[in-house]
Amino acid sequence: xxxxxxxxxxxxxxxxxxxxxxxxxxxxxxxxxxxxxxxxxxxxxxxxxxxxxxxxxxxxxxxxxxxxxxxxxxxxxxxxxxxxxxxxxxxxxxxxxxxxxxxxxxxxxxxxxxxxxxxxxxxxxxxxxxxxxxxxxxxxxxxxxxxxxxxxxxxxxxxxxxxxxxxxxxxxxxxxxxxxxxxxxxxxxxxxxxxxxxxxxxxxxxxxxxxxxxxxxxxxxxxxxxxxxxxxxxxxxxxxxxxxxxxxxxxxxxxxxxxxxxxxxxxxxxxxxxxxxxxxxxxxxxxxxxxxxxxxxxxxxxxxxxxxxxxxxxxxxxxxxxxxxxxxxxxxxxxxxxxxxxxxxxxxxxxxxxxxxxxxxxxxxxxxxxxxxxxxxxxxxxxxxxxxxxxxxxxxxxxxxxxxxxxxxxxxxxxxxxxxxxxxxxxxxxxxxxxxxxxxxxxxxxxxxxxxxxxxxxxxxxxxxxxxxxxxxxxxxxxxxxxxxxxxxxxxxxxxxxxxxxxxxxxxxxxxxxxxxxxxxxxxxxxxxxxxxxxxxxxxxxxxxxxxxxxxxxxxxxxxxxxxxxxxxxxxxxxxxxxxxxxxxxxxxxxxxxxxxxxxxxxxxxxxxxxxxxxxxxxxxxxxxxxxxxxxxxxxxxxxxxxxxxxxx
Amino acid sequence: xxxxxxxxxxxxxxxxxxxxxxxxxxxxxxxxxxxxxxxxxxxxxxxxxxxxxxxxxxxxxxxxxxxxxxxxxxxxxxxxxxxxxxxxxxxxxxxxxxxxxxxxxxxxxxxxxxxxxxxxxxxxxxxxxxxxxxxxxxxxxxxxxxxxxxxxxxxxxxxxxxxxxxxxxxxxxxxxxxxxxxxxxxxxxxxxxxxxxxxxxxxxxxxxxxxxxxxxx
Numbered sequence: 001x002x003x004x005x006x007x008x009x010x011x012x013x014x015x016x017x018x019x020x021x022x023x024x025x026x027x028x029x030x031x032x033x034x035x036x037x038x039x040x041x042x043x044x045x046x047x048x049x050x051x052x053x054x055x056x057x058x059x060x061x062x063x064x065x066x067x068x069x070x071x072x073x074x075x076x077x078x079x080x081x082x083x084x085x086x087x088x089x090x091x092x093x094x095x096x097x098x099x100x101x102x103x104x105x106x107x108x109x110x111x112x113x114x115x116x117x118x119x120x121x122x123x124x125x126x127x128x129x130x131x132x133x134x135x136x137x138x139x140x141x142x143x144x145x146x147x148x149x150x151x152x153x154x155x156x157x158x159x160x161x162x163x164x165x166x167x168x169x170x171x172x173x174x175x176x177x178x179x180x181x182x183x184x185x186x187x188x189x190x191x192x193x194x195x196x197x198x199x200x201x202x203x204x205x206x207x208x209x210x211x212x213x214x215x216x217x218x219x220x221x222x223x224x225x226x227x228x229x230x231x232x233x234x235x236x237x238x239x240x241x242x243x244x245x246x247x248x249x250x251x252x253x254x255x256x257x258x259x260x261x262x263x264x265x266x267x268x269x270x271x272x273x274x275x276x277x278x279x280x281x282x283x284x285x286x287x288x289x290x291x292x293x294x295x296x297x298x299x300x301x302x303x304x305x306x307x308x309x310x311x312x313x314x315x316x317x318x319x320x321x322x323x324x325x326x327x328x329x330x331x332x333x334x335x336x337x338x339x340x341x342x343x344x345x346x347x348x349x350x351x352x353x354x355x356x357x358x359x360x361x362x363x364x365x366x367x368x369x370x371x372x373x374x375x376x377x378x379x380x381x382x383x384x385x386x387x388x389x390x391x392x393x394x395x396x397x398x399x400x401x402x403x404x405x406x407x408x409x410x411x412x413x414x415x416x417x418x419x420x421x422x423x424x425x426x427x428x429x430x431x432x433x434x435x436x437x438x439x440x441x442x443x444x445x446x447x448x449x450x451x452x453x454x455x456x457x458x459x460x461x462x463x464x465x466x467x468x469x470x471x472x473x474x475x476x477x478x479x480x481x482x483x484x485x486x487x488x489x490x491x492x493x494x495x496x497x498x499x500x501x502x503x504x505x506x507x508x509x510x511x512x513x514x515x516x517x518x519x520x521x522x523x524x525x526x527x528x529x530x531x532x533x534x535x536x537x538x539x540x541x542x543x544x545x546x547x548x549x550x551x552x553x554x555x556x557x558x559x560x561x562x563x564x565x566x567x568x569x570x571x572x573x574x575x576x577x578x579x580x581x582x583x584x585x586x587x588x589x590x591x592x593x594x595x596x597x598x599x600x601x602x603x604x605x606x607x608x609x610x611x612x613x614x615x616x617x618x619x620x621x622x623x624x625x626x627x628x629x630x631x632x633x634x635x636x637x638x639x640x641x642x643x644x645x646x647x648x649x
Numbered sequence: 650x651x652x653x654x655x656x657x658x659x660x661x662x663x664x665x666x667x668x669x670x671x672x673x674x675x676x677x678x679x680x681x682x683x684x685x686x687x688x689x690x691x692x693x694x695x696x697x698x699x700x701x702x703x704x705x706x707x708x709x710x711x712x713x714x715x716x717x718x719x720x721x722x723x724x725x726x727x728x729x730x731x732x733x734x735x736x737x738x739x740x741x742x743x744x745x746x747x748x749x750x751x752x753x754x755x756x757x758x759x760x761x762x763x764x765x766x767x768x769x770x771x772x773x774x775x776x777x778x779x780x781x782x783x784x785x786x787x788x789x790x791x792x793x794x795x796x797x798x799x800x801x802x803x804x805x806x807x808x809x810x811x812x813x814x815x816x817x818x819x820x821x822x823x824x825x826x827x828x829x830x831x832x833x834x835x836x837x838x839x840x841x842x843x844x845x846x847x848x849x850x851x852x853x854x855x856x857x858x859x860x861x862x863x864x865x866x
Contacts, residue, residue: 483757484757487757490736491736491737494736494738495738495780497738498739498740499740500780500783503783503818505820506782506783506818506819508819508820509778509779509780509818509819509820510778510779510780510820512779512820512822513778513779516822528821528822528825530819530820530821532815532819
């Protein structure tokens with residue numbers, strides 16, 4: 001895709017897009033018709049076209065004046081004329097007036113230069129750059145000139161008027177004089193305005209347009225790095241530069257530099273445009289690419305050579321070669337695409353625009369250089385260039401939006417993929433959660449089963465056996481007490497399920513409620529010295545049951561062996577430890593020979609204490625014995641814990 | 650307090666009925682004035698009885714004991730509502746208390762213990778466990794933040810009630826609490842009973858608010 005070839009996917013050409021090309025083609029045809037109609041030579045009322053003059057060379061006095069036809073170009077004389085030419089214009093037969101007074105005449109010079117002045121009856125009435133320093137570049141031919149003829153200087157008889165146009169020429173600049181128009185001032189002023197619009201204002205607009213399209217393409221290229229964009233940018237910018245060089249009357253460069261850059265820019269424009277078209281047509285014609293780069297690279301050398309030899313034929317040759325190459329390249333591209341039937345809308349449009357531009361160029365060449373019929377002062381090429389640049393702008397926008405659409409589509413695909421993945425993940429997570437829940441439920445079930453089996457179950461079995469035994473005398477009291485114990489056992493197990501959140505005093509209080517009646521029954525007083533302490537994470541349902549079993553064991557021990565009257569239960573906090581101590585006021589630690597019988601139960605206590613992360617210490621309480629559990633406040637319960645399944649002693 | 654105590658039993662287990670009848674023989678002036686063994690019967694009859702103490706089993710065959718509690722708490726605000734429970738598990742008890750129960754008795758207790766429980770509640774006392782106290786503390790703390798959030802009047806704990814609850818939660822029994830706080834044992838009981846009433850009131854307030862919020866009222 002675009003990542004590998006640098007091209008975005010082509011927008012799919014549908015029927016609607018295809019018809020755009022036909023419409024544009026129609027517009028181009030209409031435009032050609034309109035241009036033809038506009039630039040038909042229309043005789044102006046009261047205006048005479050002067051197409052002949054007497055040319056003399058003031059710097060070469062022994063060359064006699066000569067009749068020449070206008071337009072006259074100094075470079076075309078052989079050997080070429082240089083420096084200065086004076087043209088004496090013939091006063092048209094029909095242009096007469098009754099009296100000079102009130103007669104408003106003017107002279108329109110569509111193309112004259114490089115510098116000139118106009119003299120009427122020996123008086124200078126207009127000059128352009130005539131007196132400017134020699135090293136200054138003045139290109140009067142860049143725009144048309146309107147010269148008003150002061151009525152005071154007119155001869156009383158129109159035929160006596162002498163009208164001279166003196167020209168300073170430069171090599172290779174196509175200096176000279178084109179056919180002029182003489183006559184009614186107002187009509188000529190209108191005409192002058194039209195010419196200004198076509199030649200000067202039109203050029204500036206086109207230059208601005210080209211700069212804009214070129215700049216835009218450059219920015220797009222900077223962002224997207226697509227080859228097409230830089231080609232369009234270079235072509236448009238070269239075209240803009242060339243147009244500016246054509247339109248500026250007094251460029252701040254020497255004549256040679258203006259000449260050089262003008263041609264180099266033109267070659268760059270043509271070359272990059274051909275490269276653009278070639279790229280657009282599938283980047284398949286290697287010879288076209290090589291030719292285009294060659295044209296761009298060779299033009300500077302060729303133009304330097306032309307400047308060196310000062311022979312305009314070299315420039316003609318260059319221009320002709322460039323035109324032929326452009327036409328061939330375009331044709332080759334069109335044929336190639338047509339053969340592959342891979343025409344898309346952009347290619348049709350560019351082909352049409354290029355053909356249109358070519359047509360305008362050929363027309364200008366025929367009319368201006370070869371004197372074909374038509375108004376040579378209205379150059380079609382400027383309209384053609386504008387159409388070409390606009391078409392390139394269109395292609396640019398098409399490509400850029402194709403990129404945007406691609407990115408948009410990619411984003412959509414991406415977000416779809418992401419959401420699919422997200423759902424998958426969520427489903428997997430839910431499955432995992434369900435499995436985890438299942439596992440937890442299973443573990444709880446097992447715990448409960450073991451507990452019921454070892455505690456409640458065995459108790460009930462004992463009771464049942466007692467009731468069934470026919471030989472034993474049924475002691476109702478003993479029976480009730482056993483059932484009651486069973487119920488308490490069950491309640492204790494259920495208590496461990498209550499949400500106690502590691503609140504040690506509440507856990508002890510709950511235990512107290514279950515065990516206190518039994519202790520009181522055997523005459524042991526319970527002293528409660530419990531204080532609020534930090535919650536203990538390790539005392540979850542499992543931990544609570546471990547603790548219950550530990551305390552049951554300890555209390556049972558006290559009842560059996562200690563001969564105590566009082567048990568004191570206390571809690572407090574010491575640094576980051578929570579302490580639980582159980583003290584009795586009995587006979588103290590049992591002598592070694594008795595320890596074995598209590599040993600099993602106490603070992604059980606130690607094991608269970610380890611499971612809930614408590615360290616246990618036995619101490620002499622004077623009198624009696626104390627057991628101290630120390631819980632670390634932020635301790636985690638042991639990861640693997642199966643010992644709670646063991647029954648209490 | 651009048652010596653005559655009228656008791657109404659809502660319980661589907663016949664052995665419990667016999668157990669209660671047997672226990673009541675110890676107090677000739679006490680009467681079992683009513684007995685329902687289904688939810689439907691209790692719903693119909695219990696509100697019309699003149700009983701002072703209702704013994705309510707939570708696990709009726711055709712309905713939830715909690716609903717009976719709520720009904721009775723509304724129509725008989727002066728009556729004592731004792732929950733009859735096998736395990737005395739706090740999670741279930743606190744729901745019953747929220748519905749209006751004022752105490753509970755463990756099934757499987759002796760006749761003396763039943764009589765003592767009824768006497769205790771008639772004298773203004775109330776049974777409580779450390780875990781229940783812990784839950785109550787939490788509940789009322791939630792009310793506190795609730796009330797500030799909704800700006801509505803809601804029953805709150807007095808300082809003394811909080812002290813009592815805290816000590817109960819630490820496992821102290823009423824006698825020890827009375828000693829520690831320098832008050833009578835009866836006063837401790839009264840505090841606890843008041844707590845139950847507050848909890849039920851608060852629950853009712855909450856229910857009304859929730860209904861209002863849903864546009865039902």
